[in-house]
Amino acid sequence: MHQLTLTDISKALAAKQFSARELTTHLLARIEQLDPQLNSFITVSKESALQQADAADELRSSGINAPLLGLPIAHKDLFCTEGVRTSCASKTLDNFIAPYTATVVDKLNKVGCISLGKLNMDEFAMGSSGETSFYGPSKNPWDTQRIPGGSSSGSAVAVAARLVPASTGSDSGGSIRQPAAFTGLTGIKPTYGRISRWGMTAYASSFDQAGFLAHNAEDCAMLLQATAGFDERDSTSAQQQVDDYAAALSLPLQGLRIGLPKEYFSSDLDSRIGDVVNNSIEQLKQLGATFVDISLPSLPHAVSAYYVIASAEASTNLARFDGVRFGHRCENPQNLEDLYLRSRDEAFGKEVKRRIMIGTYALSTGYYDAYYLKAQKIRRLIKNDFVSAFKDVDLILGPTTPNLPWLIGSKIDDPVAAYLEDIYTVPANLAGIPGLSMPAGMIDGLPVGVQLLAPYFQEARLLQVAHQFQQHTDWHARTPAGF
Amino acid sequence: MQWETVIGLEIHAQLATNTKIFSGSATAFGAEPNSHASLIDLAMPGTLPVLNAAAVRMACMFGLAVDAHIAEYNIFARKNYFYPDLPKGYQTSQMDDPIVGLGHLDIALDDGSIKRVNITRAHLEEDAGKSLHEDFSGMTGIDLNRAGTPLLEIVSEPELSNAKEAVAYAKAIHTLVRYLNICDGNMAEGSFRCDCNVSVRPKGQTKLGTRTEIKNVNSFRFIERAINHEIQRQIELIEDGGKVTQETRLYDPNKDETRSMRSKEEANDYRYFPCPDLLPVHIPREMLEELRTHLPELPTQKRERFEKDFGLSTYDASVLSASREMANYFEVVEKTCADAKLATNWVMGELSSLLNKENLDITQSPVSAEQLGGMLVRIKDNTISGKIAKMVFEAMAAGEGDADQIIEQRGLKQVTDSGAIEAMLDEVLATNAEQVEQYRASDENKRGKMFGFFVGQAMRASKGKANPQQVNELLKQKLDQ
Numbered sequence: 026m027h028q029l030t031l032t033d034i035s036k037a038l039a040a041k042q043f044s045a046r047e048l049t050t051h052l053l054a055r056i057e058q059l060d061p062q063l064n065s066f067i068t069v070s071k072e073s074a075l076q077q078a079d080a081a082d083e084l085r086s087s088g089i090n091a092p093l094l095g096l097p098i099a100h101k102d103l104f105c106t107e108g109v110r111t112s113c114a115s116k117t118l119d120n121f122i123a124p125y126t127a128t129v130v131d132k133l134n135k136v137g138c139i140s141l142g143k144l145n146m147d148e149f150a151m152g153s154s155g156e157t158s159f160y161g162p163s164k165n166p167w168d169t170q171r172i173p174g175g176s177s178s179g180s181a182v183a184v185a186a187r188l189v190p191a192s193t194g195s196d197s198g199g200s201i202r203q204p205a206a207f208t209g210l211t212g213i214k215p216t217y218g219r220i221s222r223w224g225m226t227a228y229a230s231s232f233d234q235a236g237f238l239a240h241n242a243e244d245c246a247m248l249l250q251a252t253a254g255f256d257e258r259d260s261t262s263a264q265q266q267v268d269d270y271a272a273a274l275s276l277p278l279q280g281l282r283i284g285l286p287k288e289y290f291s292s293d294l295d296s297r298i299g300d301v302v303n304n305s306i307e308q309l310k311q312l313g314a315t316f317v318d319i320s321l322p323s324l325p326h327a328v329s330a331y332y333v334i335a336s337a338e339a340s341t342n343l344a345r346f347d348g349v350r351f352g353h354r355c356e357n358p359q360n361l362e363d364l365y366l367r368s369r370d371e372a373f374g375k376e377v378k379r380r381i382m383i384g385t386y387a388l389s390t391g392y393y394d395a396y397y398l399k400a401q402k403i404r405r406l407i408k409n410d411f412v413s414a415f416k417d418v419d420l421i422l423g424p425t426t427p428n429l430p431w432l433i434g435s436k437i438d439d440p441v442a443a444y445l446e447d448i449y450t451v452p453a454n455l456a457g458i459p460g461l462s463m464p465a466g467m468i469d470g471l472p473v474g475v476q477l478l479a480p481y482f483q484e485a486r487l488l489q490v491a492h493q494f495q496q497h498t499d500w501h502a503r504t505p506a507g508f
Numbered sequence: 509m510q511w512e513t514v515i516g517l518e519i520h521a522q523l524a525t526n527t528k529i530f531s532g533s534a535t536a537f538g539a540e541p542n543s544h545a546s547l548i549d550l551a552m553p554g555t556l557p558v559l560n561a562a563a564v565r566m567a568c569m570f571g572l573a574v575d576a577h578i579a580e581y582n583i584f585a586r587k588n589y590f591y592p593d594l595p596k597g598y599q600t601s602q603m604d605d606p607i608v609g610l611g612h613l614d615i616a617l618d619d620g621s622i623k624r625v626n627i628t629r630a631h632l633e634e635d636a637g638k639s640l641h642e643d644f645s646g647m648t649g650i651d652l653n654r655a656g657t658p659l660l661e662i663v664s665e666p667e668l669s670n671a672k673e674a675v676a677y678a679k680a681i682h683t684l685v686r687y688l689n690i691c692d693g694n695m696a697e698g699s700f701r702c703d704c705n706v707s708v709r710p711k712g713q714t715k716l717g718t719r720t721e722i723k724n725v726n727s728f729r730f731i732e733r734a735i736n737h738e739i740q741r742q743i744e745l746i747e748d749g750g751k752v753t754q755e756t757r758l759y760d761p762n763k764d765e766t767r768s769m770r771s772k773e774e775a776n777d778y779r780y781f782p783c784p785d786l787l788p789v790h791i792p793r794e795m796l797e798e799l800r801t802h803l804p805e806l807p808t809q810k811r812e813r814f815e816k817d818f819g820l821s822t823y824d825a826s827v828l829s830a831s832r833e834m835a836n837y838f839e840v841v842e843k844t845c846a847d848a849k850l851a852t853n854w855v856m857g858e859l860s861s862l863l864n865k866e867n868l869d870i871t872q873s874p875v876s877a878e879q880l881g882g883m884l885v886r887i888k889d890n891t892i893s894g895k896i897a898k899m900v901f902e903a904m905a906a907g908e909g910d911a912d913q914i915i916e917q918r919g920l921k922q923v924t925d926s927g928a929i930e931a932m933l934d935e936v937l938a939t940n941a942e943q944v945e946q947y948r949a950s951d952e953n954k955r956g957k958m959f960g961f962f963v964g965q966a967m968r969a970s971k972g973k974a975n976p977q978q979v980n981e982l983l984k985q986k987l988d989q
Contacts, residue, residue, distance in 0.1 A: 103553075103554075105552075105553065105554045111553065111554075113553070121553070123552075123553070124547065125547055127554055222554075223554065223555070223556055224555075225554050227553075227554065227785075229784075230784035231784035257558065258556060258558060260557070260559065260785065260786055261784075261785065261786075338784055341586050341588050341596075341779070344588060344590065344596065344598055345551040345553070345595060345596050345597050347590060347592075349592050349595075349650065350550055350551070350595060351550075351552070361592065388779035389777055390777050390779075393781070397781060
């Protein structure tokens with residue numbers, strides 16, 4: 026059962042091959058058995074999951090056959106879930122029981138999804154490896170010595186290890202696409218504003234975008250369909266109409282023009298990953314797509330601009346964790362300043378503190394123009410690069426990551442090296458365009474992802490190309506040994 | 509040395525919306541602590557602000573009323589600082605692109621002159637909560653009911669040159685926001701409060717002196733006293749060889765002094781930057797035009813109309829237009845009696861002293877505008893004299909009914925029958941034959957002085973009801989014959 030995709034499960038439940046309760050019980054047992062070595066869950070909601078499963082089975086037996094009814098899923102631990110701890114993998118919120126539910130979770134609950142629990146991540150989504158979690162790193166099931174990527178580390182590990190068929194994640198600088206690439210999954214980051222941010226704890230508000238990790242594009246399409254759309258509680262969510270993603274999957278690729286930005290194939294790229302990307306290009310050519318070389322000249326500045334703006338936003342987004350109303354409060358504060366200093370010092374991890382410091386600095390009087398404002402100008406240039414590129418091509422293709430997943434601990438003391446691993450993913454967040462990573466090969470037993478980028482709100486095109494690719498390849502169907 | 513004062517005011521007007529600026533919580537004053545504090549007001553992780561359109565409309569109304577530039581887009585920014593009653597750790601405010609740009613307001617000064625005060629800007633922002641230091645035995649309580657209440661911060665140019673002018677300007681803004689119905693103006697509840705920026709410089713110097721900011725002054729009287737105190741403090745400081753330091757000061761009304769709160773060095777670096785949770789606010793031009801049609805007659809327009817149509821002095825006109833309610837009252841009185849001068853005298857005279865004495869505002873007046881107007885009609889048609897009218901007015905204030913009822917019941921109708929007056933006068937003259945003799949023997953100058961005696965006797969004899977004009981005329985005839 027645990028090898029099935031979301032789409033398979035949907036069909037099996039409809040055909041009554043097994044019940045939601047049977048499936049849920051099976052997956053909970055797997056989590057109990059396998060997760061101790063993987064550390065992908067922070068909280069397992071066993072009882073409520075079984076209740077939801079029973080409710081789904083009951084609805085099914087009363088004749089209701091909604092496509093997502095009874096489908097198990099798990100959520101990155103930055104989505105607020107009423108009555109369930111929502112920790113953001115931080116000591117700060119280790120004791121925080123959310124009093125309300127995020128829109129994306131709420132929408133999935135309402136169509137009948139079962140939540141198995143809350144998934145590990147980099148603390149407050151700050152990290153690209155999962156190692157900054159207060160609860161310890163999640164392990165890559167393809168090689169448990171290695172990181173699974175981040176910040177949606179648990180979201181990737183739980184799906185790759187077949188503990189849950191799909192998960193929610195969030196992607197502010199690559200936090201869905203990069204772990205998807207590192208664990209052999211399909212991960213979609215929709216256009217900024219496509220899915221409501223209400224209830225998703227903010228890291229970098231102008232980048233944060235909820236999305237999904239699953240086994241294939243078809244599953245991603247199903248989840249996106251259920252969650253996309255305007256939310257009056259999020260002013261930055263898009264009023265744009267939601268496309269029919271399932272209908273787009275089967276469209277042929279004939280005539281599709283795909284751009285290959287030369288900046289994505291520079292010397293930073295592991296040449297073996299370059300070979301994987303080239304193989305996928307050949308495959309897509311056979312399916313009718315044509316490829317053209319393009320350039321996105323401002324891209325070399327993307328990582329710097331991203332870390333300045335994202336840290337600036339993070340530094341103020343995290344100001345609310347002051348020990349006054351919720352979250353960690355130090356013992357016996359002597360006065361107000363002591364309360365602030367110790368509560369925050371004790372509960373934030375090293376990387377979070379680093380970004381708060383970077384962001385505070387970048388916004389300070391005398392540095393604002395040199396850092397924050399300049400970074401915003403670069404952001405505009407990068408956006409313009411994409412807009413003009415998409416006048417000529419329908420999609421952009423490149424590697425998701427420059428390197429394979431690294432060994433746990435190997436970059437922990439070199440934050441800049443870790444930041445540079447985001448080089449291929451942050452441009453989409455700076456521009457706000459949608460992106461998808463799909464499995465396209467293996468190197469030394471480790472999965473490799475290829476990334477597709479599309480114009481604003483053209484998620485359907487990403488899913489279509491990934492789905493067509495997956496109809497003719499089986500990289501997405503591979504399972505790590507032992508899972 | 510001669511000193512010159514430069515004052516600029518930052519006025520915080522709480523906008524009269526039903527709900528907060530970024531959440532659906534009620535803004536009602538005086539509720540149980542934290543009963544109007546939603547997930548958003550508590551800054552729960554994952555919550556987001558949604559801008560209240562009513563607050564935007566109110567800010568635009570203000571902008572239109574002060575003839576200000578209202579840009580097509582304005583932007584919210586985060587002002588970052590830590591304080592326990594500031595739940596997000598930043599205040600959502602506006603910095604570089606405020607909703608209301610440069611405008612101006614004409615204010616009437618005590619000497620009857622008009623001064624144009626330029627308004628630098630007005631921006632929207634959220635209020636903070638309240639820290640409660642009492643009743644918690646060494647701890648501090650936080651009440652977030654007020655957190656997120658919409659404020660319009662109205663910043664004047666530093667163009668006010670003394671405390672009286674500053675108060676006149678503050679009152680003019682107060683009048684304006686109440687005319688516009690965008691603020692209840694309740695200073696005791698903090699709906700209208702004022703930061704005063706004060707500096708002094710030697711007369712004739714163009715460069716501004718170092719300013720201090722007196723925070724959160726919440727009555728017109730305190731504005732005047734705080735500014736005067738601060739001017740004096742600064743002058744004495746400089747004359748003693750000291751230097752004014754840029755700082756924030758607090759006015760203590762109990763001690764009538766200002767004291768330092770924090771200096772510039774201690775001031776926060778607020779790290780303003782555009783709030784990524786809110787889109788730039790678009791103000792369509794059509795919306796402004798639509799709002800313009802809803803603008804009421806503004807205080808300045810009303811004052812000018814009163815001057816022009818009713819021939820009132822600038823002072824009288826500005827007193828009568830100081831609030832929409834006062835102006836409405838006056839206009840009803842004027843319309844009823846069709847005599848602007850009489851209406852002005854009574855509204856600004858007897859009525860105002862009654863209200864002052866009873867500590868009532870115009871909407872609570874025990875004498876309605878229709879009642880007062882009706883009484884003035886009776887003065888005009890000679891049914892009663894001005895003197896009797898005061899008696900009637902008191903009776904109306906005591907709730908005895910309309911003027912006509914009171915005149916009828918008390919038999920206060922003026923005697924205008926000249927036959928009856930003559931008979932009464934003959935009696936008065938007969939009773940005072942000696943004085944009549946003296947009068948007739950006196951020269952013109954002395955006669956003038958004595959005449960009043962006979963008038964007084966006559967009015968007393970008629971219990972005040974004889975028409976004074978007729979009494980005067982007939983008495984003169986009889987004495988001079």
